[in-house]
Amino acid sequence: MTVRERIRQNISAAFYRHGLLCASYPVPIILFTSASILTCCYPLLKLPLPGTGPVEFTTGVRDYSTPSHESQGDLSERPDWYRGPPVAYIQQVLVKAAVSPWDNSLVPVDVFRSPLGRVFSVLEEIRNHVYTDRSLEALCLQVTDLLPGLRRMQAVLPEHGCLLVSPGNYWQNRRDLFDADPDLLKTVHQHEPKGLHTSATLKDLLFGVPGKQTGVNLYSKKRVVTYTITIALSSYDARFVASLRARLKQLHPSANCTLREDHMVHVHFKEEIGIAELIPLVTTYIILFAYIYFSTRKIDMVKSKWGLALAAVVTVLSSLLMSVGLCTLFGLTPTLNGGEIFPYLVVVIGLENVLVLTKSVVSTPVDLEVKLRIAQGLSNESWSIMKNMATELCIILIGYFTFVPAIQEFCLFAVVGLVSDFFLQMFFFTTVLSIDIRRMELADLNRRLPAEAGMPPPKPGPLRPRETPPPPRPSPHTITLQAPAFRNLRLPKRLRVVYFLARTRLAQRIIMVGTVIWIGILVYTDPAGLRTFLAAQVSEQSPLGEAGLPPHLGVAPVFPGGDPTSTLSGLPAPEPTPLPENQSQGHRAAHPEVAPVSSPQITWGPEDEELWRRLSFRHWPSLFSYYNITLAKRYISILPVIPVTLHLSPQEAIDTRHPQDTHHAPPPSIKTSDLQTDLTLYKVAALGLFAGVVLVLLLFCLYRVLCPRNYGQNGVPHGRRRRGDLPCDEYGYSPPISEISPLLLRGHSMDIECLASDGMLLASCCLVGHIRVWDAQTGDCLTVIPNNGLRRSSSSGCWEHRDGGGAVGGQDVDIFPIRRRTTPARPALFGDQPDLTPLIDTNFGLSPPSQALSSSGFDFGGLVEKAYQEHEPSPTLAFPPSPPPVLPPELPPQNNGDWDSSVWAMELRGNLIATGRSSGKLELWDAVEGSLRCSNEDGVSGITALAFLNNRIVAARLNGSLDFFTVEITKPLGLLQYRGPPGRGSLPPSPCYSSEDVISCQLTRSVQCAHQKPITVLKAAAGRVVTGSQDHTVRVYRLEDSCCLFTLQGHSGGITAIYIDQTMVLASGGQDGTICVWDVLTGSRVSHVYGHRGDVTSLVCTTSCIISSGLDDLICIWDRSTGIKLYSIQQEVGCGASLGVISESLLVTGGQGCVSFWDLNYGDLLQTVYLGQSSEGQSVRQLLVLDNAAIVCDFGSELSLVYVPSVLEKLD
């Protein structure tokens, strides 16, 4: 083990140093890494790009022999696919035919009817050609049935015989059918697929030339018909082919034909990716992307999540590229299909290490220097990284020894990829991480210094529909959402879908991406198809028809180099066709008459040599695939074409006419000059421009109609937002102005210090010590307990609701003179006499509200309290409706010092208010009557926190001690219990004190040194009391016997926030910004997250998540079980601490003069409620959620009661 430990230490130290290095010199290291990536990828340039296009290889015809299957050694120039016989030899007979000379008596159909008709005689010639004893039947490729799915092509394509296709197939190679066909064009076009097609069509297959070049249309200007007769030969017989060529040439000589005849081209087709292969491939890629998504989602707590995710992906990808590059460099050529194995390589290499690194670095203490953080994070994870890498290498090595070549190659790539990935992780990713963390710190610093600097521009002001519109708020409520989506739950679903589409511009993007992909596919796979398609589009769809727009005009600008027609027309016109040589047809020499119309001229140029190149490269595969013959990974040999020139006389053309041909439209004016074509072009352009403008205008109108709100322009006020109080979505949806209207509770003259509530009542205490009790439902002020004496004011209506009654401020003063009666305090008696105050209080409680008492100017509270303490079970005297003796204020204010102490903690349960004072005194007040029920002065150290649960009160003191009190109620049973034992009428769980009860408060246990340092937080629930202190620990006590169950250690700073609830969930947050979740039953730490920069100021848990806020004004929402941060909400400065959870999915936070409601599940802002004009600029410092979903906010000296029924209804 020692060896292992030593290795471990060494690795750790090495990683530490490496981390320091990376963080110290980020730029040079990144440059170095990029350079090495580029160097390693350099060999990739030599690799051919993967593709499915066919490959050609040209050999001479003369010394051709079928290549053998075995590869010969010397054939370096021969491609390795050139082995064995080809699938077929393709012999094309290229026929160019024209009616010449042309005269005006001919109709347009004559351009192609008779030339096409001649195909049958040529076919006959070919079929019947015999050389010695060989006929075509013996040599040609015999095909069987068509594929079952192609029934409709059965009539056209040959079956059970030679594969010999020509335009004659349209008419089953029968002249009589051809002659009887009234509309040739219709016959030709009826097989054309509708809509978009990019690969070979039937017309292409039969004619053997690109559709534009056939000349079979009514408006052909050249009047030359071109087609081929395609013969597929299964074996090559040079002599037979030569004799056929000679025979055809002899029959139909082509004059100035200089086509080269000495080269045959072998075309090798790669394996095409069909849909069947695509589906598994796509599946693996989907899995890959899901994997990457789920992995990078875990990156957290960094400045730029996307940046790091990108860096992670770049790391993996470039390590793959490097691996391929390195392997190529050392002579290993990849034979595997890259696209197929790529996902597996990525999965094998994995993103795990990168994520582990990030997590480890992020979880180091923030107060360290960046360098040290990186170094620490690296060295923490060094061992596991090395271990994982060794394991993976082992697995891959095992795979290498399977001795299957493909797997071996895969493993080789994977090994090199792993190593280069490790290299990149160490250098590239670590450095990027250090830069990111440094940026985060800088941003943090910037954000803290100028608090307002980073704020978004103000949004206009608050609500109050019934008031005059208030002036725009100077300090608005701004929300920075870091959650990915800004969905609004309050919208109906379909609107949300629409908004989602609108927001993300999903449709546009999909269409755009689709178009780009489609164009890419077209360009990449099928340039010929695209070209013909474009040409067809331009010529056919021009509004003026084809007539005026010769194809070359439309096409030439698009593909200047590649277009056949343009080169054709660009050729210098050769001399007129010497017709008389055409003797084989018995064709009389046409007199070279002076033709006013241009006679068609048949020209042969070099472009005719390999006319098949202009066909789609799927031409041959699709032709063969009809017969279930695949060309994938095989090749065909294309023999040089045999040119055939046919000249027909006008008479012949007229003879072959079908009766209906003349019914066709007269030929359009062919006197189209260049000028006219130019004009056409201009017209087309003008029309297009006009259409474009109209389209834009139409879209604009649609846009205006459909999207009247000018989204995208934040801050521009428009009609809807004139009332201007609710924050709008980015697409302009503002939630309906709701019925939420805050009640203002005014009355305190100083800032409110403590707030307590039990659902029905609400108690507040201000800086000077006034305690006011409010009705949580209505906002009525029930009681006022002033500081300097026992004053009570009962049920004085001091809520005001948006009519801004100004009389409230003076209410205290108004009331006090009336309430003259005070409880009797007998300083002389307090040593040995029972205290009568409760009784007197009782009476007052029963008295009508108008009979308010007050005693101002003197103070005897201390006396009362002392009396209470010493006579715990205070006897009750029975005279319920007794008019209390009004004691004049003759009592000297001997206990003023006591009242000077301020209230530090307050709790409200039932109708008892427990207050803890800085003097260490614990008081219990009747909330309704405002009378002091008992007090306890056992401790001298100030009470910093109070918890009131059932009948127990726990007080935490400044000196770190913890006092447990028991509140006992003695029912006034017959009023005989004078100085009797304390009433055992133990309280019911939910205390309900009647005013007759005598209440005593007894110190049951005092834990002197609960904590070494002052207790900062005290929470009680579920029979447990949890304290958090400055001494970094959390302690859990049992409430019943005040026994310390656990001391929880895990924070590295003082505890600032604790949450415990009925379900025994305990979470604590500390000054170090960490949040710990504990198991209260076992005292173990469930999770530990680093949450905030600075103190955690408050914590709330729901069943699924933890909500924390910190001094950094960030509210973070964590998944409770996994500890993953779901999202965070940026709060305004100073408002971070105020938050509460209303229901399982509704969070309320305070802001500058407003409260905001959030949907917890999505992090959406549901609504913001402004609390009134006077609260402008005041930030909500405390926020209390009551049972009936009212929210009490404390801002300054005012309370605001927000009752939110609507929100809850929505959520129910």
Added chain:
Amino acid sequence: MADNSLSSVDVSALSSGALMRRGPYISMITNRTMNLLIRAAMLFMVGVFLALVLNLLQVQRNVTLFPPDVLSSVFSSAWWVPPCCGTAAALIGLLYPCMDRRLGEPHKLKREWSNVMRCVAVFVGINHASAKVDFANNVQLSLTLAALSVGLWWTFDRSRSGFGLGVVIAILATLATQLLVYNGVFQYTSPDFLYIRSWLPCIFFAGVITVGNIGRQLALYEYKVNQEKTHQD
């Protein structure tokens, strides 16, 4: 309305109303049978999908370039194969977490979706290799696939129960397939019988491990919710 009260102290005795307080989605997940059904449905779909895709992988080698009816033939040849795979996947995926719970040894290895995705990718990769890589002989194929499958188990599962269940189910499934073949219900596309027999158990084993992984990950949600519920009670 009343159930919305969540002031931190008075939550007591509301645990009965816990279901109502949650949203409809959560309560649906919490509902045990509903949860089971959802999981089964998801696993079924995963099984069907994987069966189709992998079948395609195996089939496509024997098809020509432009087969107009590959898809239809895949769907029609043995239409009952994908549903069977789906049902098996649902059963296995539910069985695994159930067994974990029974044995009391919850699966502790990295329980994250990214890991599950990795597992699925490796499974598809094994299938890919078995379909596309040319092996010298069947023994080599068997050994390689076995090593890969065990590697898959070790990387993503590492639980003894998972291994045992995987082996048992693989053997059972192979036997069932053989029976079907002998009875002529089902036929292999490839004439080489040994070839098929050598990869079938390994593929079954890897598939069981993968589906079990998915099932466990899905069960994690129910487990989480239930844990909270028991805490509340």
